[in-house]
Amino acid sequence: MGKLYLVPTPIGNLEDMTFRAVKVLKEVDLILAEDTRTSGKLLQHFEITTPMHSHHMHNEHKTVDGIVARLQSGEIIALISDAGTPAISDPGFLLTRACVEYNIPVECLPGATAFVPALVNSGLPNDKFVFEGFLPVKKGRQTRLKQLAEEPRTIIFYESPHKLIKTLGNFVTYFGAERSISVSRELTKLYEETVRGTAQKVLEHYIEKPPKGEIVIIVEGKK
Template structure:
């Protein structure tokens, strides 16, 4: 029976590639890659010669139908992104959904993704959290901030380096300057950095030091301690 494999690739350190991922990529009939030039370097490093086709956010609506047809014909296909786990802020959801609708087996391998180490490294509560990925660029951005300002769970966001200072300034407006955050850069790479502190402190740092590399920001949820104490006091008074 044919199968679609969702295969995570390293977010920086090539040693994070799993033996199973390498085997699957060598055995499948076709690899769908977000950027064949970027993935070509990875495949060459691990001596993987499987043919690749481009599958990215700009063409996935057009290519999905053809991929489903090939899977129905009996081929095994692997989907990879430039880095991390496909479908996590990368192409993959549309194809996975189409496979499920067509009763084609989907198997996602465990592996690298940026937000898990960033969350753990932050030191902020991780028993409950919400993954936001990239916030809307313009339309709906303010509305989303107003909603997140009331979120009590730890929040995970992806931020482009050239938008980090602007985003941190928005944090100060909507979350307050004293909200605890952690900015993780270049995870698993030589210059990995996890900078923790208040929004005010982290903003001041990156206003003086231009941020570079892939960035994950972890934001503490809104504290409800004061409100809980207030409710308890009112209950005791009754």
């Protein structure tokens, strides 16, 4: 029986790659990568020559059975995403679930994930929180926002820069203009930025200064 490793990769700064992650990626038989071009640069930087196959949201339903068969035959395989920890708003859940079902050992290494530093540096309560990831684009969005408006715990969202203004506007509408929020973008990178304030004030900030880069939004729960 083989083993599946879930290996976090840096969300921006390559110095956040752990020694253990590099060691595992060098020793496994195969690396499954969300985008082999993106991951190829990472592997080259750390002089990792392990063979790599593509495993992403568009093909994971088709490839899981084949990967499970390889694991059952004794191969040791690592799964990485483009950035951060696999299965956190990235591919990984389906394969992990299949491995658990077939009693294949699974080990997830600790490492980079975007929402943890965004939550901790937000200044909002972090003893209890809910992770929402990306909101529905169309169907179910309004319903979900109405439900979350009553959530008492701190709420974590991921968002793309071109949808941030719309989402902040939704927060003003459904959560209230005075709800405290924190927006972190480009975490660990050269132009890392966190903007804190009321939903209305943060919305006005990004209307004046359109955002770039990956974004994490932390929203205060209902008091």
